[in-house]
Amino acid sequence: MKGRGLYAYAVGYLVFLYAPVLLLPLFAFNDSTVIAFPLQGFTTRWFADLAGIKALHDAVLNSLMIAVSTAILATCLGVFAARASARFAFPGKKGIMGLIMLPLVLPEIIVAVSLLVVLLQLGINLGAWTVILGHVLLCTPFAIAILNAAFLALDESMEEASLDLGETRWSTFRLITLPLVMPGIISSLLISFTISLDEFIIAFFLTGNEPTLPVYLWSQLRFPQKIPIVMALGTIMLVLSLLLLSLAEYSRRRGVARTGRKDSGGFL
Amino acid sequence: MASIAERFGRWKRSEGARGLTLVSPPFLYAALMLAGPLAFVVLLSFWTQDYLTIQRELSLSNYITAWTEPLYRVLMLRSLTISVAVTLVTVLLAFPIAYYVSFYVRPERKALWIFLITIPFWTSYLLRVFLWKVILGYNGVLNTGLLGLGLIDEPLTFILYNANAVVITLAHAWAPFAILPIFVSLEKIDRSLLEAGRDLGEGYLATFWRVTLPLAMPGVVAAVLIVFIPTIGDYVTPALVGGPDGRMIANMIQIQFMKLNNMPLGAALSLSAMFIVGSVALVFLFLNRRFLKVRQ
Numbered sequence: 247m248k249g250r251g252l253y254a255y256a257v258g259y260l261v262f263l264y265a266p267v268l269l270l271p272l273f274a275f276n277d278s279t280v281i282a283f284p285l286q287g288f289t290t291r292w293f294a295d296l297a298g299i300k301a302l303h304d305a306v307l308n309s310l311m312i313a314v315s316t317a318i319l320a321t322c323l324g325v326f327a328a329r330a331s332a333r334f335a336f337p338g339k340k341g342i343m344g345l346i347m348l349p350l351v352l353p354e355i356i357v358a359v360s361l362l363v364v365l366l367q368l369g370i371n372l373g374a375w376t377v378i379l380g381h382v383l384l385c386t387p388f389a390i391a392i393l394n395a396a397f398l399a400l401d402e403s404m405e406e407a408s409l410d411l412g413e414t415r416w417s418t419f420r421l422i423t424l425p426l427v428m429p430g431i432i433s434s435l436l437i438s439f440t441i442s443l444d445e446f447i448i449a450f451f452l453t454g455n456e457p458t459l460p461v462y463l464w465s466q467l468r469f470p471q472k473i474p475i476v477m478a479l480g481t482i483m484l485v486l487s488l489l490l491l492s493l494a495e496y497s498r499r500r501g502v503a504r505t506g507r508k509d510s511g512g513f514l
Numbered sequence: 515m516a517s518i519a520e521r522f523g524r525w526k527r528s529e530g531a532r533g534l535t536l537v538s539p540p541f542l543y544a545a546l547m548l549a550g551p552l553a554f555v556v557l558l559s560f561w562t563q564d565y566l567t568i569q570r571e572l573s574l575s576n577y578i579t580a581w582t583e584p585l586y587r588v589l590m591l592r593s594l595t596i597s598v599a600v601t602l603v604t605v606l607l608a609f610p611i612a613y614y615v616s617f618y619v620r621p622e623r624k625a626l627w628i629f630l631i632t633i634p635f636w637t638s639y640l641l642r643v644f645l646w647k648v649i650l651g652y653n654g655v656l657n658t659g660l661l662g663l664g665l666i667d668e669p670l671t672f673i674l675y676n677a678n679a680v681v682i683t684l685a686h687a688w689a690p691f692a693i694l695p696i697f698v699s700l701e702k703i704d705r706s707l708l709e710a711g712r713d714l715g716e717g718y719l720a721t722f723w724r725v726t727l728p729l730a731m732p733g734v735v736a737a738v739l740i741v742f743i744p745t746i747g748d749y750v751t752p753a754l755v756g757g758p759d760g761r762m763i764a765n766m767i768q769i770q771f772m773k774l775n776n777m778p779l780g781a782a783l784s785l786s787a788m789f790i791v792g793s794v795a796l797v798f799l800f801l802n803r804r805f806l807k808v809r810q
Contacts, residue, residue: 252618282648
């Protein structure tokens with residue numbers, strides 16, 4: 247049967263998708279500095295080693311600070327844009343939304359390079375906050391895509407009812423609209439946070455001498471003896487991002503349930 | 515007759531004005547941080563670097579270098595070839611998956627499948643690429659596995675530190691970005707059209723070819739563009755698994771900006787790459803225009 251052939255292909259494809267990810271914990275617990283088969287036995291020393299690296303801790307803190315700021319800023323900008331695009335027709339809508347969504351299709355290196363030259367030309371020192379500038383640009387389109395769905399699902403008559411009953415536009419937004427789109431906002435915060443935390447190219451160009459976590463990882467990949475520690479770190483990051491992701495998916499589904507729609511797939 | 519102030523007051527309450535006001539913060543941000551800097555890069559590409567100082571007379575010399583010097587031409591052509599190969603491989607591999615999930619998976623389990631497909635891509639991109647190096651290497655997982663099974667006598671060497679490795683790794687990295695748009699367009703197809711096709715005497719294949727595929731083309735076109743355009747700017751994959759023969763234009767752009775300190779040439783290279791990708795994308799859109807006009 248045709249369906250069975252496709253099923254076998256689908257399973258094979260999932261193996262291809264998961265192959266690198268499954269290797270990560272395997273080598274993180276492997277008792278050898280060489281990343282190759284056969285495995286040499288179980289150890290947790292790479293995880294213990296992680297605790298003693300100051301540069302790594304700084305990079306993690308730096309990345310967390312950048313990711314949190316990016317998530318908040320990108321989601322705020324996303325709320326404005328998604329609300330405007332879902333609810334209003336305005337002159338130049340296509341062009342304006344096109345520009346805001348452009349980073350979605352633009353190669354990241356172009357975004358990085360163009361911000362870098364302007365910052366250098368203005369004589370601004372690179373640092374964490376210049377990375378935030380770039381990451382907000384990159385994450386806002388993702389936030390808009392998620393929030394757009396949330397705003398489109400909103401029943402306008404609820405807002406009209408609130409206005410008719412004497413609430414102002416702002417109090418209507420705060421009391422009716424915001425609670426209804428809250429699951430979308432949470433999932434937008436989590437997705438932006440995850441993207442920023444993992445982003446390399448923009449951070450690589452704009453970070454100056456305070457590396458983010460991916461930039462730090464990049465510098466460590468050159469030293470073979472550091473690789474097992476990197477694998478241990480990667481495993482921790484994998485578990486954390488799975489947790490965050492499940493949280494985002496849970497909150498998205500709750501949002502879908504709240505507005506009474508049919509579930510139609512993931513958040514991308 | 516309404517005074518100007520009155521008219522302005524009315525306009526301020528109109529839908530258009532409220533929409534514009536709302537959209538202005540993200541729009542201003544994108545204008546300041548994206549449109550402005552991009553315009554500056556265009557200007558910069560016409561300046562020239564003279565050791566430590568930048569000459570601000572406009573000249574085409576960077577573009578002449580970028581388009582005539584063999585080193586840059588080789589890199590540019592290779593980037594384009596790799597991007598095309600990555601796009602082809604990714605979309606061809608992705609289509610059956612999207613088709614399977616849309617047509618054969620029970621509706622209540624579709625979300626789970628999509629979730630399963632997207633999970634691996636929320637782990638560190640750097641580490642995913644690095645792990646492909648571990649898989650494809652001389653003593654890598656694939657070679658030890660195949661040797662162990664007795665399928666090959668000596669390790670395969672054509673799969674790491676060359677363009678093949680870049681294509682495999684990027685086909686993996688972009689998989690969900692190809693699967694999702696195709697899946698969405700397949701989901702939109704009215705299933706009764708397929709029944710009609712078969713009732714009218716078409717076989718499975720003919721129905722697929724003449725009904726399903728044309729209707730799925732908007733998703734395929736979106737997948738092609740989403741994969742193709744950013745691939746040309748990928749830096750990490752060619753640097754980690756590409757070896758000397760798999761380097762791409764982004765690696766050269768990085769060197770110009772951060773090592774050789776020749777920003778104008780770097781800008782010209784970036785814009786040339788964007789121009790090439792943009793033209794290929796437009797030609798592709800033009801060739802597929804008849805599929806995109808169909809309203810579903």
